[in-house]
Amino acid sequence: xxxxxxxxxxxNPKGKSLGxxxxxxxxxxxxxxEAVNKSLRDxxxxxIEKGEKISIxxxxxxxxxxxxxxxxxxxxxxxxxxxxxxxxxxxxxPPKGGGKGKGKKxxxxxxxxxxxxxxxxxxxxxxxxxxxxxxxxxVKxxxxxIKATAYKRAGITVAGSPxxxxxxxxxxxxxxxxLALHRPSTREMNELxxxxxxxxxxxxxxxxxxxxxxxxxxxxxAMESRRRWAPFIDPLDVRFNAYEPTPVETTxxxxxxxxxxxxxxxEREKDLAKRFYMLLYLFLKRRYERVEIVFIRHTHHAExxxxxxxxxxxxxxxxxxxxxxxxxxxxxxxxxxxxxxxxYVAQASDGFTQSGDAKRCVEILNESIMPISQxxxxxxxxxxxxxxxxxxxxxxxxxxxxxxxFAPTWENFAQTRIAKPQDIFPVxxxxxxxxxxxxx
Amino acid sequence: MEAVVEKSNLIFDDANWDFEILQRALEAIxxxxxxxxxxxxxxxxxxxxxxxQMLDAYSSHGMPLMYKHWSFGKHFAxxxxxxxxxxxxxxxxxxxxxxxxxxxxxxxxxxxxxxLVMAHASFGHNHFFKNNYLFRQWTDAEGIxxxxxxxxxxxAKCEDEYGFEEVEAILDASHxxxxxxxxxxxxxxxxxxxxxxxxxxxxxxxxxxxxNDIWRTLPNIEEDEEEKEERQAEVxxxxxxxxxxxxxxxxxxxVLRPWQRELVRIVRNVAQYFxxxxxxxxMNEGCATFVHHYIMTELYxxxxxxxxxxxxxxxxxxxxxxxxxxDDPRYSGINPYAxxxxxxxxxxxxxxxxxxxxxxxxPEIAGSGDWRxxxxxxxxxxxxxxxxxxxxxxxxxxxFHLFAIADDAKxxxxxxxxIHDDQGYRRVRERLAAMYDIGMHEPNVQVVAAALEGDRKLxxxxxxxxxxxxxDDTKGVLLTHIETLWGHEVKLEEGDA
Numbered sequence: 054x055x056x057x058x059x060x061x062x063x064x065n066p067k068g069k070s071l072g073x074x075x076x077x078x079x080x081x082x083x084x085x086x087e088a089v090n091k092s093l094r095d096x097x098x099x100x101i102e103k104g105e106k107i108s109i110x111x112x113x114x115x116x117x118x119x120x121x122x123x124x125x126x127x128x129x130x131x132x133x134x135x136x137x138x139x140x141x142x143x144x145x146x147p148p149k150g151g152g153k154g155k156g157k158k159x160x161x162x163x164x165x166x167x168x169x170x171x172x173x174x175x176x177x178x179x180x181x182x183x184x185x186x187x188x189x190x191x192v193k194x195x196x197x198x199i200k201a202t203a204y205k206r207a208g209i210t211v212a213g214s215p216x217x218x219x220x221x222x223x224x225x226x227x228x229x230x231x232l233a234l235h236r237p238s239t240r241e242m243n244e245l246x247x248x249x250x251x252x253x254x255x256x257x258x259x260x261x262x263x264x265x266x267x268x269x270x271x272x273x274x275a276m277e278s279r280r281r282w283a284p285f286i287d288p289l290d291v292r293f294n295a296y297e298p299t300p301v302e303t304t305x306x307x308x309x310x311x312x313x314x315x316x317x318x319x320e321r322e323k324d325l326a327k328r329f330y331m332l333l334y335l336f337l338k339r340r341y342e343r344v345e346i347v348f349i350r351h352t353h354h355a356e357x358x359x360x361x362x363x364x365x366x367x368x369x370x371x372x373x374x375x376x377x378x379x380x381x382x383x384x385x386x387x388x389x390x391x392x393x394x395x396x397y398v399a400q401a402s403d404g405f406t407q408s409g410d411a412k413r414c415v416e417i418l419n420e421s422i423m424p425i426s427q428x429x430x431x432x433x434x435x436x437x438x439x440x441x442x443x444x445x446x447x448x449x450x451x452x453x454x455x456x457x458x459f460a461p462t463w464e465n466f467a468q469t470r471i472a473k474p475q476d477i478f479p480v481x482x483x484x485x486x487x488x489x490x491x492x493x
Numbered sequence: 494m495e496a497v498v499e500k501s502n503l504i505f506d507d508a509n510w511d512f513e514i515l516q517r518a519l520e521a522i523x524x525x526x527x528x529x530x531x532x533x534x535x536x537x538x539x540x541x542x543x544x545x546q547m548l549d550a551y552s553s554h555g556m557p558l559m560y561k562h563w564s565f566g567k568h569f570a571x572x573x574x575x576x577x578x579x580x581x582x583x584x585x586x587x588x589x590x591x592x593x594x595x596x597x598x599x600x601x602x603x604x605x606x607x608x609l610v611m612a613h614a615s616f617g618h619n620h621f622f623k624n625n626y627l628f629r630q631w632t633d634a635e636g637i638x639x640x641x642x643x644x645x646x647x648x649a650k651c652e653d654e655y656g657f658e659e660v661e662a663i664l665d666a667s668h669x670x671x672x673x674x675x676x677x678x679x680x681x682x683x684x685x686x687x688x689x690x691x692x693x694x695x696x697x698x699x700x701x702x703x704x705n706d707i708w709r710t711l712p713n714i715e716e717d718e719e720e721k722e723e724r725q726a727e728v729x730x731x732x733x734x735x736x737x738x739x740x741x742x743x744x745x746x747x748v749l750r751p752w753q754r755e756l757v758r759i760v761r762n763v764a765q766y767f768x769x770x771x772x773x774x775x776m777n778e779g780c781a782t783f784v785h786h787y788i789m790t791e792l793y794x795x796x797x798x799x800x801x802x803x804x805x806x807x808x809x810x811x812x813x814x815x816x817x818x819x820d821d822p823r824y825s826g827i828n829p830y831a832x833x834x835x836x837x838x839x840x841x842x843x844x845x846x847x848x849x850x851x852x853x854x855x856p857e858i859a860g861s862g863d864w865r866x867x868x869x870x871x872x873x874x875x876x877x878x879x880x881x882x883x884x885x886x887x888x889x890x891x892x893f894h895l896f897a898i899a900d901d902a903k904x905x906x907x908x909x910x911x912i913h914d915d916q917g918y919r920r921v922r923e924r925l926a927a928m929y930d931i932g933m934h935e936p937n938v939q940v941v942a943a944a945l946e947g948d949r950k951l952x953x954x955x956x957x958x959x960x961x962x963x964x965d966d967t968k969g970v971l972l973t974h975i976e977t978l979w980g981h982e983v984k985l986e987e988g989d990a
Contacts, residue, residue, distance in 0.1 A: 106574065115970075140909055
């Protein structure tokens with residue numbers, strides 16, 4: 054049809070607005086961050102896996118225009134749906150800010166003071182949450198044991214794995230070669246074939262036509278053989294993207310996660326501790342691809358376990374906290390030489406241990422662990438009643454008090470408490486925020 | 494037997510569509526549009542897109558090519574959430590005033606909806622864009638897409654060159670002045686400004702030919718003497734007061750660099766391009782709705798679509814033209830589809846089957862019979878305000894139960910000033926028409942003085958109408974934005990018009 058035509062655009066790339074979205078997120082960064090932190094208070098870790106709906110004050114991204122003030126001057130508006138009004142009727146104005154219909158009209162397409170709501174994807178959400186957090190004192194750069202390599206583009210090669218094939222180059226080469234070798238195209242072949250069919254349909258061909266037919270058949274055969282000889286794609290054409298491994302200087306870091314799973318820790322406390330470690334784990338995985346994580350749990354004896362067991366299996370028993378510290382040291386000596394590794398420890402416990410053990414813990418820390426650690430975080434899990442009792446920083450369970458005595462001597466030691474799920478995110482931020490350590 | 498024969502006439506008989514069915518439907522619709530309604534249209538380019546692409550298009554004024562700015566991202570974020578949570582559906586179509594006239598159809602639409610949307614957008618809106626005097630005079634259907642493409646590239650290049658923040662500051666400030674960035678009364682220079690684009694293109698080409706790394710830093714940072722002279726000549730020609738703030742700032746700002754002037758100019762051109770659409774919502778939607786309603790009904794009468802399709806169409810159509818009463822929680826002003834459609838159907842009725850009242854009110858058209866010509870004349874020569882003033886009939890006022898409310902901010906009560914009765918018709922009509930006069934509800938802020946030497950102070954005046962002042966909440970921010978563009982002190986007075 055002369056006038057109209059259709060175009061199927063469904064295959065066109067979507068996400069054209071991505072650039073705009075990034076600009077928007079950047080613009081409203083501060084407000085979004087605040088909203089993210091606020092929304093994290095009441096969320097379980099499971100929920101983090103999903104995107105999140107957040108609201109920010111619309112003022113922060115307002116697009117102001119000159120507006121007339123509805124509170125001034127005179128105007129006359131027409132509305133539909135009159136039921137009982139007659140000319141001259143007076144109607145009391147609705148209270149300011151309220152009311153439907155007329156009241157609403159005054160601020161048409163102004164967004165007012167309402168919150169602006171939208172959904173962040175999981176990636177955006179986590180990025181913003183972890184944005185200004187980092188492992189403190191990440192200084193020991195291990196040059197000796199460079200395991201990490203990054204692959205860099207290094208031009209084009211003639212050999213490689215099929216997944217790296219460079220189609221454009223390959224096809225371009227093939228095309229050039231086909232042109233150079235005069236490979237007959239399928240179209241040419243088809244044209245000849247059609248002429249041949251036409252000739253063959255003639256019931257009583259003249260001599261001339263027979264000759265022509267023979268000629269075409271011969272040509273076709275020649276073309277066929279030429280096509281065999283000059284294939285569409287030849288192994289010679291194929292090119293691959295080359296990647297070259299380049300060593301990357303890495304900072305080797307290990308995080309020891311020590312968790313008390315003894316009988317004194319109730320299900321609730323264990324759950325809180327696990328949630329904390331889950332967040333830590335998410336943080337490390339996201340921000341530090343190559344951080345080693347060692348999971349150690351303890352009752353009256355300690356063992357190194359895998360991630361699965363650490364988070365999901367149940368165990369119970371008495372409590373000797375120092376066993377975990379011993380175990381940690383054992384693993385450290387075994388696999389993580391102190392001069393090569395940045396060593397981090399996070400310990401979660403309810404603060405109760407066998408009598409006299411707290412003293413021993415302090416000794417181990419003072420003598421062996423603190424000198425080699427970049428950062429040691431002790432998180433005490435309380436139940437809510439205890440939080441009230443221990444509202445003072447100085448009072449607390451056995452371990453807490455013991456740690457208080459030596460904490461001031463180590464700058465890289467932090468202790469804090471968690472009593473309810475809502476505490477986890479603030480405490481986490483406190484422990485790993487950049488700004489806090491700059492002050493310290 | 495007959496039923497079977499009839500059935501074979503159907504273009505489609507279920508919800509699914511493919512390009513062949515679309516093509517056949519389009520041909521049937523085109524036949525009615527061109528040969529029966531005698532519409533005159535731009536060639537159509539109909540694009541099928543997915544819902545994600547529709548969301549993309551939504552957030553940037555429905556334009557397929559738009560420069561990047563955070564505000565579009567914000568609208569996208571909201572639309573996306575609203576859509577995903579099921580609070581709102583998406584528009585069935587977006588149509589662009591360009592030549593060819595581009596309409597987007599969503600792939601999710603059923604075939605009956607695709608037919609409706611094609612009739613609505615590709616013929617109704619298309620005819621309106623091509624014929625209405627505002628669009629003919631003030632927009633440039635040929636030039637808009639190339640211009641936007643240029644704008645998009647230019648702004649992207651500026652971002653590379655001068656950084657997001659620099660570009661964003663200028664765009665934010667210019668966007669805030671969009672309502673005051675149009676020529677309302679005098680005819681603007683051509684939107685695409687073919688000369689200027691040609692100049693820019695020529696320069697880019699010249700630089701490509703004389704490839705030189707130093708010159709790659711286009712957009713240029715300093716304007717050359719010739720350009721400066723040209724611009725200052727233009728400034729001298731501006732007679733104050735000037736209603737187009739963006740135009741004045743672009744030309745006369747003492748601080749803007751050439752690329753910044755170009756950004757202001759882009760925003761101004763976009764604002765000007767959309768200005769006719771703001772003034773013809775009722776007519777434009779009314780025209781498209783009238784056309785789709787006529788065509789779909791006619792398709793059904795001709796046996797080209799079945800009962801299922803016509804019922805689906807009527808269901809959708811009636812929700813489009815639904816007008817809640819003022820006391821209904823769903824009320825948010827007068828629905829332009831409802832008013833426009835009702836008025837145009839009414840014009841058809843007056844032409845074909847007038848009552849005594851209609852003969853009294855509309856002697857020129859009542860009973861003339863030729864409603865096609867009357868409607869085409871209205872579509873071509875009116876905007877919302879003048880259309881309502883001319884054609885709103887007592888019947889429509891009664892059907893809508895229209896009434897006018899006078900509201901004086903000083904009083905504690907509002908007063909019903911007119912209702913749909915013999916004494917009230919003219920007043921209601923006049924008031925309703927005035928509501929569609931953009932000058933009534935958009936503040937009229939003009940440049941009244943500018944010291945181009947000395948302290949370079951810029952003085953603006955808000956010309957008040959009926960004592961309505963500017964809202965203080967946004968006034969302060971706006972002044973800051975204007976100062977960003979002007980670079981020196983800006984003063985805003987309020988005075989009676």
